[in-house]
Amino acid sequence: MPKKQLNKIEELSAAIDMNTLKIYDLKSTQKVLIVDVKSLNGVETSNKIKTLFFLIENKIIRSRIVTFSDKTSFNDKDYNKMILSILDHNKDKNQYSGLVSFYSPYQNKLLTDQFESGILTENGTLSLKSTKNKMGKTNGCTDWYWVTYYSNGTQTSQYVYTTCSPCEEMAYKTTNDCGGGSGGGSSSGGTGGGPSFPNSPNTNDTYDYFSPEGEHVRFQFIGNIWKIILISLPEVVVKSVPESRPYLIFDWPQDQQKAYGEGFIFTYESETGSWEGVPATNQLLAEAIEDQIDDSELDTCTKGVLDKLKNLSGGDIATMLIRFTPSGSIFNISMSTGQVTNPNDLAQTTKVNGSITDINMVFNGNYINGFGNPTRPTDLSVATTMSHEIIHAYLISLLEENKTYGTLGIYDFPTIYDAYVQQQITKNPNILPEAHHELIAEKYVYAIASTIEQFHTGVLTDFPRQVYLDMAWGGLIGTNIFNKNYPNDSNHKNYQDRERIFARINTEKIGSQYGINSPIGTPCK
Numbered sequence: 001m002p003k004k005q006l007n008k009i010e011e012l013s014a015a016i017d018m019n020t021l022k023i024y025d026l027k028s029t030q031k032v033l034i035v036d037v038k039s040l041n042g043v044e045t046s047n048k049i050k051t052l053f054f055l056i057e058n059k060i061i062r063s064r065i066v067t068f069s070d071k072t073s074f075n076d077k078d079y080n081k082m083i084l085s086i087l088d089h090n091k092d093k094n095q096y097s098g099l100v101s102f103y104s105p106y107q108n109k110l111l112t113d114q115f116e117s118g119i120l121t122e123n124g125t126l127s128l129k130s131t132k133n134k135m136g137k138t139n140g141c142t143d144w145y146w147v148t149y150y151s152n153g154t155q156t157s158q159y160v161y162t163t164c165s166p167c168e169e170m171a172y173k174t175t176n177d178c179g180g181g182s183g184g185g186s187s188s189g190g191t192g193g194g195p196s197f198p199n200s201p202n203t204n205d206t207y208d209y210f211s212p213e214g215e216h217v218r219f220q221f222i223g224n225i226w227k228i229i230l231i232s233l234p235e236v237v238v239k240s241v242p243e244s245r246p247y248l249i250f251d252w253p254q255d256q257q258k259a260y261g262e263g264f265i266f267t268y269e270s271e272t273g274s275w276e277g278v279p280a281t282n283q284l285l286a287e288a289i290e291d292q293i294d295d296s297e298l299d300t301c302t303k304g305v306l307d308k309l310k311n312l313s314g315g316d317i318a319t320m321l322i323r324f325t326p327s328g329s330i331f332n333i334s335m336s337t338g339q340v341t342n343p344n345d346l347a348q349t350t351k352v353n354g355s356i357t358d359i360n361m362v363f364n365g366n367y368i369n370g371f372g373n374p375t376r377p378t379d380l381s382v383a384t385t386m387s388h389e390i391i392h393a394y395l396i397s398l399l400e401e402n403k404t405y406g407t408l409g410i411y412d413f414p415t416i417y418d419a420y421v422q423q424q425i426t427k428n429p430n431i432l433p434e435a436h437h438e439l440i441a442e443k444y445v446y447a448i449a450s451t452i453e454q455f456h457t458g459v460l461t462d463f464p465r466q467v468y469l470d471m472a473w474g475g476l477i478g479t480n481i482f483n484k485n486y487p488n489d490s491n492h493k494n495y496q497d498r499e500r501i502f503a504r505i506n507t508e509k510i511g512s513q514y515g516i517n518s519p520i521g522t523p524c525k
Contacts, residue, residue, distance in 0.1 A: 008042060008106040012065070015040055016051060022080060023055075027088045028208065028216050028232065031055040034080050042107030043067050047098075048079050056210045064110075065103035071116075072097045086113065086271050093118035111273050123255060123270040124148040126160065149254055149270060195219065197226055214274075231264060231277035248275055258288045286318035289331060289394070297336035301524035302363055305382045306335065309451070314460050317390060320451040331397040333359045333390070340364045346385045346509070349392045349413075359393040368524065373510040378521025380471065381508035383455045387448045388413070388475035395420045414478035417444075421480075441481040448472035456521060467504060467520065474505040 020036035037049040046067035053060045068079055078094050085093055086100065095118045102111040114122035127147045141164040145157045195209040201221040206229075209217045218230035233248070247261030255270035264277040265284050278284070290310055295303050309317050339362070340348035346367045352358035363385070370376035395416045425436045449464035449472040456468070464472075476482040486498035507514035511523035 005106045011040060011042075012037070012051065012105060012107075015049075024080070024084055026084070028210075028218075030208075030210060030216070032084075032087065033060075034083060037065065040065070040107060043103055043109075044069065044101065046101075047074070048076070050079060050083065052083065054214075061210065062214060063105050065105065065107065067101045067103070068098060069101070070096075070098040074098070089269055089271070089276075093120075113271050120255070120271060121151045122148060125270070125273050127157075155254070195226075201226075228264075229279060231266075231275075233266075233275040233277070234273060258292060260285065260288070283318065286321040289321060289333075290317045292332045294332070294334045297334070297338075298363070299337040299365075299368055301376070301379070302335075302337055302368055302382055302386070305379055305386060305455075308379075309383060309386065309455060312451070312454050312460075314454075317387075317451070320387060320447045321391070321394060331359055331393060333361050333393055335361045335363070337363045337368050338365050347389045349389045349396065351396050359396060361389050361393060363389075367509070370511065370524075373512070375511040376524040378508045378511050378519045378523050380452060380456050380519070380521025381505075381511070382524065383452050383521075384448065384471045384475070384508070387451050391444065391448070391475075392416060399423065413475070414480075417476070417479050437481045437484075441476060441479075441485075444476065445469060445472040448475060470501045470504040471508065473501050 015038045017036040017038060021033060022035075023031055023033050026032055031054075033053040033055065035051050035053075037051050040049060043049065043065060044067060047070045048068040050066045050068075052064040052066060054062050054064075066083055068074070068082070074094075074096060078096075082094055082096055082100065084090075093115055096115045097117055098115060100113045100115065101109055103109050108126070110126050112122075112124040113120055114124075125147055127145055141162055143162050144160045146160050147155060147157045149155045195207065195217070197207055197219070198205070201207075203221060205221045207219045207221075207226065209219070214232075214234040216230075216232040217228055219226040220229045221227075233245075245261060247259050248266060255268060257268040259266045259268075259275075260280060263280055265280045265288055266275040266277040268275055293306070293310075295306050298306065312319075342348070343364070343366065345364060347361060347363045349359060349361045352360055363382075366372070367377060367385075368382070392413050399416065399419055421437055421440050424440060425431075425433045428436075431439070446462075446464065446469075449468040450461060452471060453464045453468040454460045473482065473486075486492075486494050486501065488498070489495060492498075503515055503517045507517040507519050508521050511519055511521075513519075
């Protein structure tokens, strides 16, 4: 150990007040020892200093120094409660106002949480921005930044220093071993080198595994095998072996940011600087997508439609996605009202360059504002357009994830939709291609029709009325299945149905009479 670090450890040892030592159980089944520290030269001036020692099987595996800089008076007996609340992700922060800072044993600041009356308002973290790419290739050095997140969604970053060897990186790592090692990973490390499952387990028994770096994996014995039901990953574990979980590699992850990978949904907890993962059920995936919609650039009408769609009981956006297709990953949608490339399109949905998880969705400002029409579109028209575009975004995400259409960068709906159908045909050759087209179209139409009928009537049904089916079919205009079922041929048996579909779409789009049709939705205001 370098002399400078050794001196820091000796200073900490001398400052610890062993008479204040207390031991607590954490929710993770770890234990933590909390002890008062008299004073330290390397930390900021504070009202209280504590040291934490994390135990696994009665062995200390890592430690932290915690300081409190109070804005208002705080009961001395409540500091330990505050620490436990942060570690266990509890909402109750005892109305604390002030700054809580976490340091390494060498007195290097790693994480800060600013609270106002128990609410997290600002979060700072020492984050690495490595020359490693996402798959772990490296030029040998790592840049470190202090990144601060604010409650209004903004963030700042400031360069701190650069490290070029494992020993230099000890300022961030959680172990005290400077001799190498992976620093953590999905299946390595831990006491004894990995999980040691108990003999003769019973159904639903649980087992917790902890690595020295702070990784926590909870297993449950289900169907005669141990299955992972919870993963907790400090960011250092993720970034030290980036090739093991590339889907969690973000320069500056934000609080409650979600990511999907290997069948798990991960949420970033900024208070502790860790990713918390749970098995990705269909419901959780769909809800996570709904939560990842940024509506800050929407006009009032479109935002109102979105809010109503998100809050439908049993038939919301999440339910619509599950109705359509249960498999997929989380993606982020940034919604706005503005200019689109093709002025005839009601909305435009495209992938953000360089990302497989970020989607831009723009609603045509002329359409939303009723430019050239008697009035603005109805809320039913906007709800249908929005539902269609969300599934459009979902398909982009699915196909990008599987690289179905290479690097063409074509994101118009008919192309994306037909590419998705072709992908499903390839995946399941037991179903005839024509049957695939019909099945997926039926799922699409019923998913949207059921959602917009509940949006309009407040009644959830699995058998939507024809007017809502017509609105939903309108989203498939231009696809192979629409052209097959409703060709532009006046002699075809479905030509009148085609005309009815277009008439319904147009009357809701202009918010007024179209031929013999009247809108059933309410025009935007």
